[in-house]
Amino acid sequence: MAIIIIDDDDAVRDSLKTLLSLDYDDVKDFASCRKFLAGCRPGKNDALILDIHLPEMSGFELMEQLTARGIHVPVILITGRPDQRIRARAAELGAIALLDKPVDYEALRFALEQAGSEA
């Protein structure tokens, strides 16, 4: 199982990768959705930790793209400003979890376990 982090903030991305690397063997990270699409083909067993607010292509847009390409991968969404609309959209697109920043690590672990069990 590979964990893929997509976040445009270098520090956030790096710290999360550092933390997850302690528990998981395969942690990849990308600064943007475009780079991710170009450099990675995720599978059902993988898990995506995806920031919603990204330049160029947002997290939601990426999820739509993946669905359109027939790629099914569990997605854990992260947001700095959660509101009703975002929650509704996340649920609609079938995200496993929507976590607030700063991310509660236990909640993230729990979501990742869910992702694994769903696979």
Add this chain to the structure above:
Amino acid sequence: MARPSPAHPVAAPDSPPFASGRLLAIAAAYLVAHGLAEAWSIEPGGIPAVWPPAGVAFAGFLMFPRRAWPWLAIALLATAGGASAAADRAWILSAAFAASDLALGAAGAWAYPRIAGGSDPLEGLQPLAQFVGLAVLGAIAWGGVAAAVAGSLDGLPFEQIFQLFLGSALLGLVLAAPLMLSAGHVRSAAMSRSGVAESGIVFLLLSVVSILGFSEWLGQSRLPLLAVFTPVPFLIWLSVRRTALETLAALLVVSLIEMWSTAHDFGPAVRISEALPDRILWLQVFLTTRAGTILILCAVVAARTRFEQLAREREVRLRSIVDTIPDAIVTIDERGIIDAFSPAAERLFGYAAAEAIGRNVKMLMPPFDRDRHDDHIARYLRTGERRVIGTGRIVVAQRKDGSTFPVELAVGEAVHEGRHAFIGFLRDISERQKVEQRLHELQDDLLRVSRLSAMSELASALAHELNQPLAAIKNYGLAGRHLLHASAERREKVVEILDRTIEQATRAGEIIRRLRSFLQKREVETVLEDLNKVIEEASALALIGINEKGIRVAMERATDLPPVLIDKIQIQQVLINLIRNAIDAMHESPRRELLIRSQLRDAAVIVSVVDSGPGIQPSVADKLFHPFVTTKQGGMGVGLSMSRNIVEAHNGRLWCEANPSGGATFHMALPAAVRASAAAQAGQPHDVNQC
């Protein structure tokens, strides 16, 4: 006292054509004049020494509107007919007298206003000269006609008869006409009791002296001319102290007494010449000389009085202006001595006018200005070099109690007969300065409000911004703690993680520091700044959260910008405003590109913020910089007006224009503090930064 006034013509155009009262009065005067002339006409042949009816006719026509002239002519003719019937004169001569009176009166009354521009010969010396000139011409005509009709009277030659008639007509004109015109001009002015008493005493003395003198009561056969001169001082008295009317009436009284005495073989003319024609001639000479002198005096006094009245009127008006003007007015002479101190000046300085006048104007200045003031005046008088005259400037003044205050001083100058007088207008501007200070404070407050409102827009972006390092710190912290429990070689990584944690904590602190300095209320301070650096810092704040909005930002910075003298925080406020506006404007645009550019153009540093939004609607464009005009939902509409205020307070300019490719560009031009090198002005290289 009532003086003839040119503003009150005798014959007002709207007076009724048949003013019966006045017509009767003139007819009566004409009759009296006839009677006097006849009563004291001197043999042979009843040649009148004086013929006042001519003067009465002239005055009568002058006092009546043209429409009423026929009535006047009829009344005078009727009177003349009645009067002549009583006189033992050839009827043809009486008819000639009457016809000549009317012709002379009408012609004179027609001509005189056209020549003199008024109807009062005693208005001044010029109208009097014009009257006398006209009277001489009229008398020549009158005398010519009368002499021609009379033919030879008692064997007298034509020239002598003509001379006598000319003299009597001329005397009649100068004695009767001005008197009647003066009477016509008299307005019912209140006469003081003492004035009337004075006139009465003078009249009495004059009559007594004249009667005594001309009747030779004192038997002054050795001094026959004494009686000619003794009345003159009394006449002068009246002309100077009393009215022209009274003077002329007194003159007439004296003349009548002289005529009466001469007719009864007394008096100077009789003593000088026994021969009849010469006696009449002498009488006419005495009368004419006296009348001429007194008329000239009356005219001079009238002109003088009118001038004084005008001067007084002007003085009163000027005084009321000086008293009303809110500015203090202080006039000084060439030595700096105060000679006038207006009520406003009394209020302003605390000195009474009596205290200030006669002292040097230096007393109104603080000590450090005093010493130089004499030099300023002296230098100006010597060289004409002006310091304050004609321009005005702000100086410090000192009150009586020693307190000082700012005034705006304007100095005017009057030169009269080579002497200079300086007129200073002073306006207290301490109130104005207070108001300006208050305005500044208000503006500061507004700026702060505006910063706060910009802040609330920034707040959510900042919250997100702060979240990032906090999230990272939390992750690093968790990882570090985890690693501390792990094996020794993995523990090495903890140092690295802690470093990154510190870095993120610093990042969060930096955000908070920027926020705080932005929110602080502070004094305005202008410092020489590198505008590129200012732009950089402002952009750092304004571009927070820009990435997630999908906006491409480009910076174009001129490398060799001269410094600008600015208040950094205020200018940053403007820049943040412009940049946030640009970002907001592109919210719904497909293409989102923001360009921030600095460049040097004509000694001004120009910062331009270019967006690719929808541009500015023409309906808003005109009042874009007015306060409370906004295109944003929930915007207060103070940003751009505040921004323009700030920029203009820096002697700069803020304006906007449409981009050829869509969107709007806002330019801020600030004056360069030092002249840029020529090289920098000519197409400097740009270092283009993408972020």
